[in-house]
Amino acid sequence: MWAGLSVGLGFYLLFGIVPTVANIVVSFTNYSGFPGTPTSFVGLTNYNILFSTQGPGFVSSILDTLFFVVGVTVVQNVVALALAHRLRGDSKISSALRILAFFPIVLGVTVVGIVWLLLFDPVSSPAASVFGAFGIHSAFFGANNVAMPLVIIVQVWQNLGFTMLVYIGGLMTVPQSIHEAAALDGVSSWQRLRFITWPMLARAVSVNVLFAVVGSLTTYNLIYILTDGAAGTNTLGMLAFNTAFGQSADLGLGAAVTVTLLAVAVIVAIPLAGLLRSRERRLLG
Amino acid sequence: MNNPLLVRRFATGVLIALLFLVPIVYVIMISLESAQQFGAHPLQPPVPPHFGNFASAWTQGDLGPELINTAIYAVVAAGISTALSLLIAFPIARRLVRWSSSLYQWFVIGLALPLPIIPLFIESRDLGLYDNRIGYIILHVALPNLPLGVILLTAFISGIPTELDEAAWLDGASYPRYMLSFVTPLAWPGIVITLLYSLLYVWNDIIGPVVFLANPSLFPIARGVFNFYSSNEGSYTLLAAAVMVVSAPVALLFAVSQKQLLRATMGLR
Numbered sequence: 001m002w003a004g005l006s007v008g009l010g011f012y013l014l015f016g017i018v019p020t021v022a023n024i025v026v027s028f029t030n031y032s033g034f035p036g037t038p039t040s041f042v043g044l045t046n047y048n049i050l051f052s053t054q055g056p057g058f059v060s061s062i063l064d065t066l067f068f069v070v071g072v073t074v075v076q077n078v079v080a081l082a083l084a085h086r087l088r089g090d091s092k093i094s095s096a097l098r099i100l101a102f103f104p105i106v107l108g109v110t111v112v113g114i115v116w117l118l119l120f121d122p123v124s125s126p127a128a129s130v131f132g133a134f135g136i137h138s139a140f141f142g143a144n145n146v147a148m149p150l151v152i153i154v155q156v157w158q159n160l161g162f163t164m165l166v167y168i169g170g171l172m173t174v175p176q177s178i179h180e181a182a183a184l185d186g187v188s189s190w191q192r193l194r195f196i197t198w199p200m201l202a203r204a205v206s207v208n209v210l211f212a213v214v215g216s217l218t219t220y221n222l223i224y225i226l227t228d229g230a231a232g233t234n235t236l237g238m239l240a241f242n243t244a245f246g247q248s249a250d251l252g253l254g255a256a257v258t259v260t261l262l263a264v265a266v267i268v269a270i271p272l273a274g275l276l277r278s279r280e281r282r283l284l285g
Numbered sequence: 286m287n288n289p290l291l292v293r294r295f296a297t298g299v300l301i302a303l304l305f306l307v308p309i310v311y312v313i314m315i316s317l318e319s320a321q322q323f324g325a326h327p328l329q330p331p332v333p334p335h336f337g338n339f340a341s342a343w344t345q346g347d348l349g350p351e352l353i354n355t356a357i358y359a360v361v362a363a364g365i366s367t368a369l370s371l372l373i374a375f376p377i378a379r380r381l382v383r384w385s386s387s388l389y390q391w392f393v394i395g396l397a398l399p400l401p402i403i404p405l406f407i408e409s410r411d412l413g414l415y416d417n418r419i420g421y422i423i424l425h426v427a428l429p430n431l432p433l434g435v436i437l438l439t440a441f442i443s444g445i446p447t448e449l450d451e452a453a454w455l456d457g458a459s460y461p462r463y464m465l466s467f468v469t470p471l472a473w474p475g476i477v478i479t480l481l482y483s484l485l486y487v488w489n490d491i492i493g494p495v496v497f498l499a500n501p502s503l504f505p506i507a508r509g510v511f512n513f514y515s516s517n518e519g520s521y522t523l524l525a526a527a528v529m530v531v532s533a534p535v536a537l538l539f540a541v542s543q544k545q546l547l548r549a550t551m552g553l554r
Contacts, residue, residue: 004372015427019404100305106539108489110507169551218399244403
């Protein structure tokens with residue numbers, strides 16, 4: 001038992017915990033991606049650059065992150081809940097649509113990203129034709145103010161199936177008999193949704209909100225495919241990646257961005273988890 | 286169809302189908318268009334269909350070798366991390382180690398934090414894992430698949446009654462034998478889900494191949510098809526064909542596993 005356990009924990013230590021902690025160490029160095037460049041400790045230099053105006057657009061990146069996280073979390077949960085409500089049944093059609101809604105997760109970010117880039121190509125695409133018919137021409141994923149809402153839509157489209165299934169799982173825990181009894185007592189369907197279904201979904205809401213917030217805060221792979229951080233979509237994760245692996249190859253500065261992101265993730269996730277848990281306790285008893 | 290409730294259900298059903306089908310159908314459609322037709326009338330259905338794009342995409346995009354690379358990476362990395370997840374999750378679920386619950390917390394934290402791609406890149410260079418197959422596989426064992434697997438399998442094993450496996454334990458079976466002949470079959474549905482999610486992650490990963498690989502002959506399809514997009518901006522018909530070819534294996538895998546995958550995901554609430 002100990003042999004198997006220690007091999008697994010060794011892997012996790014070496015390629016999970018050590019690199020996560022090492023982010024902090026690297027952020028105090030001038031580690032460069034160019035081979036042969038010497039590395040030395042530079043103290044807080046990277047953080048000074050980051051929080052000053054000469055930095056790589058740190059403040060606007062925080063705003064982009066906020067927009068992305070709030071947009072994804074709200075839209076994904078509202079639409080997924082509506083889908084779950086419609087597709088929770090046992091009918092063949094509901095079951096087929098559930099499978100269809102999950103398919104984008106299977107396809108992965110690269111394929112999903114390319115599909116949407118094709119749909120919204122500025123020159124030759126369905127979107128160009130439809131909007132062109134109204135005399136509207138846009139660079140879509142290349143246009144400020146348009147790119148971020150589109151990126152949010154694609155991120156939501158890709159993950160809807162997962163969120164929906166978690167909600168369906170939650171809906172199945174609401175006993176049908178409660179609904180029937182309430183309906184007999186003359187409780188309207190809206191009131192039943194508001195006062196029976198919604199509170200009993202508390203656990204599913206917690207899981208989905210937490211997943212959406214943490215997921216959209218820390219992942220940037222879809223943004224990498226769609227815009228590479230251009231046109232107002234430069235979230236902190238994307239900024240860290242491009243600072244480290246773009247032209248400047250500045251791994252030290254990239255690590256400083258990542259540490260900031262880590263701090264934000266912890267500051268947001270822990271109170272949020274606590275809030276959601278106390279909400280569950282209040283509603284479910 | 287005079288019942289308004291039925292009409293509404295029908296309409297919302299069609300709307301949902303369109304939401305997910307339109308993007309996919311568009312790609313299928315243009316993959317069957319010739320370059321001339323796409324240039325002139327991209328939105329007209331390709332009649333008769335033009336199948337030449339698939340052969341051209343296959344050779345121009347090096348899709349064959351890239352598919353083989355991807356399959357090797359995904360199967361081996363997902364296999365190793367699922368096996369290790371089981372070896373960690375079982376002692377945690379059965380509380381065989383004193384610090385089970387704090388150990389478990391470490392995996393929850395690992396799943397929630399951003400992937401430490403910068404230190405991983407430095408490690409890959411220092412440990413000789415950069416730009417080679419074995420290194421690429423090793424770098425995909427731990428994050429995020431190991432914590433994901435530990436969490437899924439701990440939940441699954443906790444649901445298996447202890448009496449089922451304790452008997453074999455008391456019979457004096459050795460631990461490896463006991464894991465293989467008793468725990469693995471009991472936990473099999475959970476193992477399949479872990480394997481599937483891990484496989485999909487490695488198969489679809491795009492950040493890993495950009496950071497850990499430089500030699501094009503080692504590229505998996507995700508990076509190959511993305512390069513195909515960035516370098517071949519003009520020929521969208523070929524790109525669409527390439528996208529379909531690289532999606533076929535996961536689509537097939539999904540077709541045979543969708544029931545288990547969807548049911549397990551519903552249980553996450």
